[in-house]
Amino acid sequence: MEFPHGVPPWNVPVIETDRFRLRAYRDSDVERTIEVSNDELSLQWLSKIPQPFGRPEAERYIASRHEGLASGDRVTWVIADPASDELLGDVSVAGLLSGDSGELGYCAHPAARGRGLVTAAVGRVIEQAFLPVDQGGLGRRRLELVAARGNLASIKVAQSNGFTQTGVRRAADRRRDGSYEDLLTFDLLSEEHRAGRLPG
Template sequence: MTLRLPRALPTLHTATGRFVLSPFSPDDVEPLAHLLANDDIWATGFGDGHHRPGTHEELVRFVDRRHEGLRIFAVHYTGLPGGPLFVGTTGITESHTPTQRVKIGRTLISPPFWGMKANHEVKLALLDWVFARGAGRVECDVDPRNRRSLSSLKRFGFTVEGTRRRSSRRNDGSWRDIVVLSLLTEEWPATRERALRALADVRNFPMCL
């Protein structure tokens, strides 16, 4: 099957209907900048080694640079009476058609939703679409300090292939290692079934969010 990823992204609905993934738009920049003001996000190595921007205006510019030219989805939670709530992003950072290789990333979920299987559900929707478009291999790069993400990916079904040592330089001049994980199209049917079963007992989040 040939890998075919359109430049224009579709709108995806997750398995339980709690979340919608839609193409990231200029309207999503401000909500994402506000989300990135949370210290907990940066404590796990978010930002590919960049320092956390100090002002809201710098966060907006950081978002623009970080998403430029990439296929990124905005993630909205649908369970509030006032309408969808922006809770994060996910998307595709690289693709290589001859080898059917796709790298996913730019995944960020609002901390109040951590531990609620939100990332699990969003990832299931994204991977369903990517594999249906012909991906043979999906990769993730994770900072070793981000133990939450590493644990989540391994539980989901990704295989840790190793650590790419001295992968990139941080702004402070230190070197950053990267853990490489992958999931293959041959593994997806069984992995997908396990992922769906894991969502069988999910509930909506508290209305106080």
Template sequence: MCVIDSSPIIETRRIVLRAPAMDDVQSLVALGGDSDIARMTTRMPWPYGRTDAEDFVGRCQAQDRRRDNTFAIELEDEGVIGVLGLFTPPSGHLEIGYWVGKPFWGRGLATEACQGALDWAKREWRKKLVVAGHFADNPASGQVLIKAGFLYTGVVEMKPSVARGEPAATRMMVWLA
């Protein structure tokens, strides 16, 4: 299922996680262009336009896939509905982050994507620990992570939010294989 030199493809019951491609730019802009999406992420600017999405896809294509993988979340019959990333900070453990477009909220798709990515990281990368965080004003993201098997650490960190233009209190969580 995984070849180190190429982009992995992860299939779950309803979705496919695969590398973002330039063909996804329109969907990424349509969904990620919502300020409610961008402001709940650390790295997305707002407004989020075509150039931002093209730059994002280019960075994803240049990743060292032994350390980092970013996936387009693709729903059968719908196309791309969001993004999920596994990345290794310079100092620290593997971290997961994601966003799903508003029309797809409340259907368990973010949880399913996280669970698929975690299973893959455990199996292919032999990871036993993954960290995540959600902005304190986004409790729904905390529920997604809890359902995916994460636990709160009790730590709150100030993390950047490009769209907000300032750091936001972030509730840190951990997943143990």
């Protein structure tokens, strides 16, 4: 069967755990998206977040998650509280139109930090990303991600999920103050994940 862009129509299956729910973005996530995008720590590491960031920007961001899904290039899960369903962050796999790899990205609401929730949610998305397409997954062979050298929390998420640091993009990440920081690159292969390889 031929699919548009050579990929199947992705979906965002709801994934329930005791600690979090993974689901698609909803219009009701606007306020929490605004909170994430105006948080000082978010702004420190995600320098491309537009400022000011209000309701119109949040609505455009949520729409872009749906557009990425429709185009076949990105699947994004909201990390939600299992009781209140409030947004605690998100995890995405992008670059799905470029072969059988994908780029992982994630962010956390201030209320979710320091609890290991993002690490666990990323781990669950990795499982979904490596699951074959005929089993409802994304059929990826390889995942990659980047993290600023000083973003120790993001680096810990990568390492805790078995990613290997593969290189450094020197002075590649521009901060809001005009300075530049190194970006560390990481990857994880599906066979490593299946083997349960622990980070070295």
